[in-house]
Amino acid sequence: MRPILRLLAFCAMSALAACSRTPDEQRIRDAVAAMEAAVEARNPRDFMAYVADDFVGRDGGFDRAALHNLLRGQFLRNEAIGVVVGPVEITMQPPRATARMSVTLTGGSGELLPERGAVYQVETGWKLVDGEWRCLSATWQEP
Numbered sequence: 682m683r684p685i686l687r688l689l690a691f692c693a694m695s696a697l698a699a700c701s702r703t704p705d706e707q708r709i710r711d712a713v714a715a716m717e718a719a720v721e722a723r724n725p726r727d728f729m730a731y732v733a734d735d736f737v738g739r740d741g742g743f744d745r746a747a748l749h750n751l752l753r754g755q756f757l758r759n760e761a762i763g764v765v766v767g768p769v770e771i772t773m774q775p776p777r778a779t780a781r782m783s784v785t786l787t788g789g790s791g792e793l794l795p796e797r798g799a800v801y802q803v804e805t806g807w808k809l810v811d812g813e814w815r816c817l818s819a820t821w822q823e824p
Contacts, residue, residue, distance in 0.1 A: 706771045709780055709807055709814050716816075717764045725752040733808060733815035740820065748819075759788030763795060778807040778814070784821070799823060 703711075712731045719727035729749055736745040743751070755762060767783035781804050789796035806818035 705775070705778065705814065706773060709771055709778055710769055712807075712814055712816070713766060713769055713780060713782070713805075717766050720752070720762055720764045723756045723762065725749060725756065728752060731814075731816055733810055733817045736817060736819075738819045738821075743819075755788065759790075759797070761789060761791035761795070763787035776809045777817070780805045780807060783824075 716728050716731050719725070729745070729752075732745055732748060734745060736748060737743065738748055763786070765785040767785075769780050769782045772779045772781075781802075783800060784803050785798065785800045787795035787798040800823065801821040802824050803819060803821045805816050807814045808817045809815075
């Protein structure tokens with residue numbers, strides 16, 4: 682009888698765990714927030730952890746390596762970087778998703794006011810890679 686009880690308990694716990702899984706849309710929002718924090722912390726490795734190996738940006742003008750170099754260049758140019766991500770609008774098309782947002786970037790020497798800043802409209806494409814959402818594509822433009 683004990684093996685049957687153990688099996689039932691295991692099935693019940695598995696069902697509860699499946700119900701408590703974070704929804705895909707929230708997982709993408711969490712990834713965007715982690716990427717924002719990585720930029721402000723000047724940590725390109727943490728940012729790139731959310732970027733797919735086959736990333737394409739700016740309509741084919743950027744690959745993953747170019748994005749990484751862009752980040753490193755901005756970190757060298759700016760002692761302090763600020764990022765403000767506006768509301769993130771997500772459209773799910775499993776196994777892919779699209780996230781649209783406004784992003785305000787500031788940079789400078791770290792004094793009270795930044796020397797540089799810009800606002801971009803950003804559209805990112807996402808895909809599942811080994812159960813994790815990764816940024817597959819991005820386009821950005823100033824409005």
